[in-house]
Amino acid sequence: xxxxxxxxxxxxxxxxxxxxxxxxxxxxxxxxxxxxxxxxxxxxxxxxxxxxxxxxxxxxxxxxxxxxxxxxxxxxxxxxxxxxxxxxxxxxxxxxxxxxxxxxxxxxxxxxxxxxxxxxxxxxxxxxxxxxxxxxxxxxxxxxxxxxxxxxxxxxxxxxxxxxxxxxxxxxxxxxxxxxxxxxxxxxxxxxxxxxxxxxxxxxxxxxxxxx
Numbered sequence: 001x002x003x004x005x006x007x008x009x010x011x012x013x014x015x016x017x018x019x020x021x022x023x024x025x026x027x028x029x030x031x032x033x034x035x036x037x038x039x040x041x042x043x044x045x046x047x048x049x050x051x052x053x054x055x056x057x058x059x060x061x062x063x064x065x066x067x068x069x070x071x072x073x074x075x076x077x078x079x080x081x082x083x084x085x086x087x088x089x090x091x092x093x094x095x096x097x098x099x100x101x102x103x104x105x106x107x108x109x110x111x112x113x114x115x116x117x118x119x120x121x122x123x124x125x126x127x128x129x130x131x132x133x134x135x136x137x138x139x140x141x142x143x144x145x146x147x148x149x150x151x152x153x154x155x156x157x158x159x160x161x162x163x164x165x166x167x168x169x170x171x172x173x174x175x176x177x178x179x180x181x182x183x184x185x186x187x188x189x190x191x192x193x194x195x196x197x198x199x200x201x202x203x204x205x206x207x208x209x210x211x212x
Contacts, residue, residue: 002026002033002054016041030058044210045185046128053177054158056170063160063167064144067178070122070130070154083122083130086154087192088145089199091116097192098147113159115142117178119199122154124191128184131195131210133202137178181208 007023018039025032031054038049052067079101086098088111096111098104117134137143137158144157158176162168170176201209 002031004029006032011036014041025057028058031055031060032057043183044212045183047181047183047208047210049179049181051177051179053175056172056174058172060170060174063169064157065160065176066155066157068156068180070120070132070182081122082125082127084125085123085192086147087119087121087123087195087199088112088114089119089196089203090114091118091203093200095196095199100147112146113142113144116140117143117180117203118145119202120145120154121195121199123195124186124188126188129186129190129195130182131185131198131208132180132182133199133208134178134180135206137176139176141176143178183208183210185210 002024004025004027005022006025007021009021011019011021019036021034021036023032023034034053034055036051040047040049050068054065054067081100084100086100088096090111091114094108094111096105096107096109115137117137119131119133121129121131123129134143134156141161142159144159145154146157147154158178160168160170160174160176198209
């Protein structure tokens with residue numbers, strides 16, 4: 001777990017945006033994560049833009065690393081979530097949804113591992129729908145987007161591969177990064193079709209294409 005805070009600084013404090021940076025490491029300082037977080041003042045919805053960078057300082061004994069968990073839930077059962085549905089939209093336009101109460105799927109039900117980012121949403125709720133665009137993964141590795149079976153989150157795990165496409169543990173000096181834009185937008189009247197369109201438009205634009 002990379003949870004030991006090593007550095008924090010405010011890079012900008014308004015008025016048009018706030019930007020801060022924090023760095024954390026695991027207990028042995030063998031691996032490090034850096035997050036640069038931007039909060040724009042002109043967004044039509046509450047939003048954060050993040051650049052996440054993972055660096056192996058000494059060693060990392062795993063074949064993947066989670067760069068983000070969406071974590072807004074009340075308990076371990078999906079039936080208790082504030083969002084009845086989850087949406088995945090891949091860069092090539094394929095999509096999948098999950099009903100969090102019935103735990104059944106629609107669309108391309110095989111869609112789970114996606115290369116090149118994509119668009120993801122938790123919906124529909126008067127608390128606001130969580131929409132996220134993932135972009136510019138470096139290197140461009142496959143990412144698993146899954147509902148965790150043990151905890152109360154929806155995680156995104158970058159899978160490390162060698163030159164032959166086989167799972168590998170990254171060596172000292174390895175670095176990976178990804179950008180994502182996360183917003184809380186809309187209400188319970190937002191439909192799946194609207195979100196699929198928003199997702200495709202956002203992927204094409206390279207930024208969350210939220211209606212003004």
